[in-house]
Amino acid sequence: MVIVWAEDERRLLEGCVPFLESEGYTVHSAPSYAEAVALAERVKPDLLIVDWMLDGKLTGLDLCKHNERSWRIPVIMVTAKEDEFDKVLxxxxxxxxxxxxxxxxxxxNARMKAVLRRTKRYSHSDERDEGDPSVETVLSRGELTIYPCRHAVKKSGVPLDLTATEFKLLMKLAAHPGRVYTRALLLDEALGEAFLGFERTVDSHIRNLRRKLEDDQSNPDYVLTVYGVGYKFNEEMGR
Known part of the structure; x- marks a missing residue:
């Protein structure tokens, strides 16, 4: 298991890396955004650990944004910040x-294992599927075609650019059309314990997802609100 740790605090790395290596991980570190990007491109990690503050002008948040655009590797953010807003951000x-x-x-170590377990559900991790999209189980929902192993979604043949979080929510909802999910259940089953206590973040992710999926966000066809409860995928689109 290969990890890239973007961290400019050398003492922290000296305390953590030997332990992680004793647990079987291969850890590469970089103190800045630019070095972390170059390192990740070279070693193709399974997990990113990213400090909020890095050497130089670009931060760990910038690295997370780059990851969403380019790699979509699982990420754990490390920071000394205590504000709830920073965690939600x-x-x-x-x-x-x-x-x-x-x-x-x-x-x-426990958080790393939990993140890797969660993301593995949606990753191209089964070796028998590797390089062979033909064995992938594809979901067809109305005009949507969802490719779980490739983290890809098309609407009427046109690719949609979803974030990893939006894709996880869509997969959870679309896998069971008509089933109602509370915000808490979506947090637990689709996004994981990192989001617990921030149930209203689901609403912002659903808004962003609808903006990409729906022709009319005020009258959605796919992701429906169940008032006072949560959300469901329109069963009419699951037939």
Missing amino acids: ALEIGADDYIQKPFGLREL
């Missing part, structure tokens, strides 16, 4: 989890 920009300094090595 990191998660909405694309981090899969958030860990606050100081933290224990076992907690970090």
Whole structure:
């Protein structure tokens, strides 16, 4: 398992990397945005660990944005920031989890394993599928075609540019048309424990998802609101 850790605090790396390597991980570190991007392009990591503050003008948030555009590798954000707004911002920009300094090595390891388990559900991780999209189970929902292994969605043949979070929400909803999900259940099953306590972030992700899916966001065809409860995928589109 290969990790790229974007971190400019050398003492933290000296304390964490030997432990992670003893757990079987291969860890590469970079102190700046530019070096982290070059390193990730070279080693193709399974996980990014990203400090909020990095050397230079560009931050860990910029690296998360680049990851959403280019790689969509699972990300854990590491920071000393305590404000709830900062945690929500990191998660909405694309981090899969958030860990606050100081933290224990076992907690970090547990969070890494949890993120990798969650994202594996939606990744092209099964070796028998590798390089062979023909064995992929494709979901057809109305004008939507969803390719789970490739994290790809098309509407009437036109690719849609969804973030990793939007894709996870769509997959969870579209897999069971008509089933109603509360915000808490979507957080738990689709996004994971990093989002717990921030149920209203689901609403912003659903708005962004509808903006990309729907012809008329005020009268959606696919992702429907169940008032007072949560959301569901339109069963009429699941036939």
